[in-house]
Amino acid sequence: MKLSDRLSKVKSSPTLAITAKAKAMKAEGIDVISFGAGEPDFDTPDFVKEAAIKALHDGATKYTDVSGMPELRDALTSYFLETEGLEYKRSETIFSVGGKHSLYNAFMALLSPGDEVIIPSPYWVSYPEMVTLAEGVPVILETKEEDGFLFTAGELAAKVTKKTKAIVINTPSNPSGAVYSEETLKAICEVAVKNEIFVIWDEIYKDVYYGEGRLRSLPFYDPAVKPYTLIISGFSKNFSMTGWRLGYTLADERIIKGMSVIQGQSTSNPTSFAQYGALAALQKGPLHLTEWLKQFKARRDALLAGFENMQGVTSLKPEGAFYVFPNISGLFGKKWRGEALKDSYDVTKFLLEEARVAVTPGDPFGSPGNIRMSYALSMEELLNGIDRMNNAVASLD
Numbered sequence: 001m002k003l004s005d006r007l008s009k010v011k012s013s014p015t016l017a018i019t020a021k022a023k024a025m026k027a028e029g030i031d032v033i034s035f036g037a038g039e040p041d042f043d044t045p046d047f048v049k050e051a052a053i054k055a056l057h058d059g060a061t062k063y064t065d066v067s068g069m070p071e072l073r074d075a076l077t078s079y080f081l082e083t084e085g086l087e088y089k090r091s092e093t094i095f096s097v098g099g100k101h102s103l104y105n106a107f108m109a110l111l112s113p114g115d116e117v118i119i120p121s122p123y124w125v126s127y128p129e130m131v132t133l134a135e136g137v138p139v140i141l142e143t144k145e146e147d148g149f150l151f152t153a154g155e156l157a158a159k160v161t162k163k164t165k166a167i168v169i170n171t172p173s174n175p176s177g178a179v180y181s182e183e184t185l186k187a188i189c190e191v192a193v194k195n196e197i198f199v200i201w202d203e204i205y206k207d208v209y210y211g212e213g214r215l216r217s218l219p220f221y222d223p224a225v226k227p228y229t230l231i232i233s234g235f236s237k238n239f240s241m242t243g244w245r246l247g248y249t250l251a252d253e254r255i256i257k258g259m260s261v262i263q264g265q266s267t268s269n270p271t272s273f274a275q276y277g278a279l280a281a282l283q284k285g286p287l288h289l290t291e292w293l294k295q296f297k298a299r300r301d302a303l304l305a306g307f308e309n310m311q312g313v314t315s316l317k318p319e320g321a322f323y324v325f326p327n328i329s330g331l332f333g334k335k336w337r338g339e340a341l342k343d344s345y346d347v348t349k350f351l352l353e354e355a356r357v358a359v360t361p362g363d364p365f366g367s368p369g370n371i372r373m374s375y376a377l378s379m380e381e382l383l384n385g386i387d388r389m390n391n392a393v394a395s396l397d
């Protein structure tokens with residue numbers, strides 16, 4: 001029997017696939033080093049776990065409001081007021097089952113068939129697929145490696161048409177780790193406001209930043225963009241809560257209402273006791289991050305140093321997130337097992353089979369000359385992985 005047409009239009013997630021493959025190989029006893037998973041290797045902080053355990057013992061095992069518990073939504077508005085100086089009402093917030101679910105609901109609430117969404121490449125693999133699922137049209141705005149994988153406001157304006165409904169901005173970026181400057185963001189805000197397009201502002205890596213100072217939410221840079229902005233984030237990265245599945249959106253009340261209707265007819269509320277963990281997280285804030293960032297930064301630098309002597313591999317220096325996105329196009333044409341490596345899939349396969357190192361190909365991120373390596377693994381494993389890559393690359397004809 002034929003299944004939905006929708007299924008022929010979307011691809012399954014390659015980031016989840018490579019992670020699953022590396023896990024399966026490990027379970028079979030194969031010694032594989034995984035640079036695949038986009039999830040921090042740190043444990044969720046104890047105080048967050050304890051809050052959820054207490055909630056379970058106290059009987060928080062029932063449905064909550066679809067959009068999340070009122071006290072959690074209020075904690076979110078207080079958090080944004082304190083940390084960003086941005087004022088949101090409870091009715092302008094919604095909690096969902098992970099940032100991924102927040103994004104999905106957002107596209108479902110915003111898009112009518114044929115609406116265009118501008119997605120700068122390289123992009124996180126799920127954006128175009130989600131837009132397609134919501135019957136929108138992904139319009140890719142290509143950025144260049146020599147420009148640091150960043151676009152300008154002028155390049156954005158050139159992509160805007162009458163059908164443009166939204167643009168997605170993810171800074172720091174998955175996969176490149178690129179970070180937009182304040183000046184560029186201000187110029188982007190002007191384009192968004194002038195053309196009345198929504199900005200899906202995915203700030204899930206906002207706290208994972210290695211530069212001076214700290215990064216802020218978009219409306220901090222230009223208050224005029226606030227009515228057009230959907231701030232989307234979650235607890236997966238800064239609190240290492242990937243398995244808890246909690247994300248949130250702050251946006252205009254009408255958008256939040258729309259997202260709540262979709263959520264109410266699909267998942268209902270995110271898990272009740274997980275919400276108590278999130279409540280504790282928001283009340284205390286990500287204080288543990290100073291230590292995590294120190295470790296992430298040391299790993300990033302070790303990886304970059306490792307590429308220096310690797311023939312055919314170069315990399316920009318990512319300023320945030322926990323990925324490097326090296327250019328491996330210098331390996332194309334080199335021969336492995338008698339055949340020339342021709343694309344990022346071939347290089348990924350070669351690294352997995354020859355070096356027992358799992359990485360994600362750049363193609364599904366819209367960047368065929370690159371591979372993504374997540375450095376959410378111990379320094380010891382990372383150095384071992386680099387050694388293996390070096391040996392494998394050096395053995396190519």
Ligand code: PMP
Binds near residue numbers: 038124170233
């Ligand atoms: N946005 C980006 C850019 C991501 O890399 C991810 C993947 N973790 C998410 C959103 C969603 O994360 P989660 O659903 O775990 O909150």
Ligand code: GLU
Binds near residue numbers: 013015036038126174
């Ligand atoms: N976002 C992470 C990644 O890019 C986790 C996997 C996923 O949800 O795609 O690897």
